[in-house]
Amino acid sequence: MGYIIETRGITKRFGGLTAVDNVSMGVNAGEVVAILGDNGAGKSTLIKMISGVHKPDEGTILLDGKPMKLESPMDALANGIETIYQDLALAENLNVSSNIFLGREKTKRSLGVLNVLDHEYMQKESRSVLDRLEIEIPSLKNTIRTLSGGQRQAVAISRSIYWQAKVLIMDEPTAALGIAEQKKVLDLVKSLKTQGIGIIIISHQMYDVFEVADRIIVMRRGQNVATRMVSETTADEIVGLIVGSETVKR
Amino acid sequence: MPRPLMPHDTSTPFVQTNTGKLLGRHWALFFLLGMMVIFAFTGPGFFEVVNFQNIIHLATISILLAVAETFVIITGGIDLSVGFVMGLSSTLAARIMVTLGSTGMGEPLLIVLGTLAGLLVAFIPGFISGTLVARFKVPPFIATLGMWGICNGITLHLCDGFLPIAGLPSVLPRLGNGYLFYIHKGQSFTLFKKPDYIPDERVRELIRLVPFSFILIGAVVLVFWFILHKSRFGQHTYAIGGNLDAAIRAGIDVDRHLVKIYMLSSFLAGLAGVFNVFQTGIGNYTTFSSMYELFAVAAVVIGGASLLGGKGRIVGSMVGVLVLAVLKNGLAISGVQPFVRYIAVGVLLTFAVIIDQLFPDLF
């Protein structure tokens, strides 16, 4: 089976620094791939290229086997590539449904000529996607600022799901969460996987990775230094690969 | 059972109670009402329809500039150029009317052309500062400060130094200061213009209601209220100020949006400038001491906006303008020295920022 999303030899430089160096990787539908690596290894930069934030200096990105040019985050979104960033990227001053619909607001015609925000529709749809994912948020009219870390993460995930992600990218989804909330998010990831979504997850938490991932990609100094099936490796081996003490055998 | 050391420790802080939130959210409105009650006693003739009407009429320019500043401040920016863009539009509109007048062109046409020129020229500084802010990442303070100087320079050139541009059609101030209703008690009632049998110098015998400026104010406030609170454009304005990265990653074309915001702000300043021509009958440059831009920012902040962005409302800004306008009028009528007003504005601003810190969730 071909990858749903794939990179072939992509490179990104910031001035003299090569943040991502000739990385090839891919994700199958219904598969969770974890990207691991030390701080500054280039994980975030790699996924920012896949989500259209950075343009690769070299290499290609393929969606469903077809090469494509991602000029902006909007291009990636239009192609079903949804990303949840380390900092979540929610507008804290807006409410839950406004965030789920941010940039893609539903409007309705009023007085024949005016396009008015259709808050009623957006709230209803937001409620239904939250219910589907069994996420509890008391009021969708509350601003994001008033929510807990887990609830925010859940809102970010719901947004991606609502917009029919084919590929979901998550940068450190559990980093800022309490234990119960971490479990909740991991359960969400597992349920998304069964829906055939290809998931890329960046995490420093070894436990998370072994809990939900099928495959692990280890990055070091911008390079993809190893790929392991979770079922065939151990946390010790992965840690060794991350810090570079383990000899690399591909 | 041991008594708690500090009895307040266990109770909700006042700012989180419903009363606290209500007061915090609407403090400027309560302040406005309180001020009006006090001035009703201290200022003879303060608490009268005609005076209130006058306060709002004289605040027309402040209202337009505050609407402009509201949009910019919600995005996390500031527009320091509004006062001088206003002066530019005012003098350019007047200069064009005077020049066309000397060619013998009919009044209606030259008024329309002068007005259009005044409105259109205002888009230029907005376009430039917007582009500087959005594409060249120049801080809004600096970008609009540049336009502040440039517009003022061009304006003074148009005025040959410090001479207001006179010699405009006399119909202008009659339009700018006209009323919908003229009532001569027990004698007559006319619409749009005073009855002919009353000469200009006896115009004070008439009860004049609803100045034309109210129509302009009403239309501008309604249109921009709609844009800010009901449209996608408004939603994106809040998102940009709330979390710039979130807006970019949600696919909003932030650069374009910001250019539009600064053009919108500038356009409203231009509208204020053209209105100024209609109100005074001459083309006025903006003096440095007027500080329109700072009073507009003050009104918006008193109205609940935050200079950090993401927060602010049209209605709040209008309350802010009224607070400043009533303060000025009421203190003057009460015979208080003018410098007190500046002190009061300073205190209010500080208070507004403290309230903003205490109630980060209030919108």
Ligand SMILES: Nc1ncnc2c1ncn2[C@@H]1O[C@H](COP(=O)(O)OP(=O)(O)OP(=O)(O)O)[C@@H](O)[C@H]1O
């Ligand atoms: N926009 C940028 N401009 C310049 N350098 C950048 C930029 N983004 C990232 N870098 C640099 O590229 C390298 C890789 O950064 P990246 O954020 O991809 O690392 P990471 O693996 O996600 O690290 P972390 O685990 O800390 O999130 C770092 O040295 C970083 O400083």
Ligand SMILES: [Mg+2]
């Ligand atoms: Mg990172």
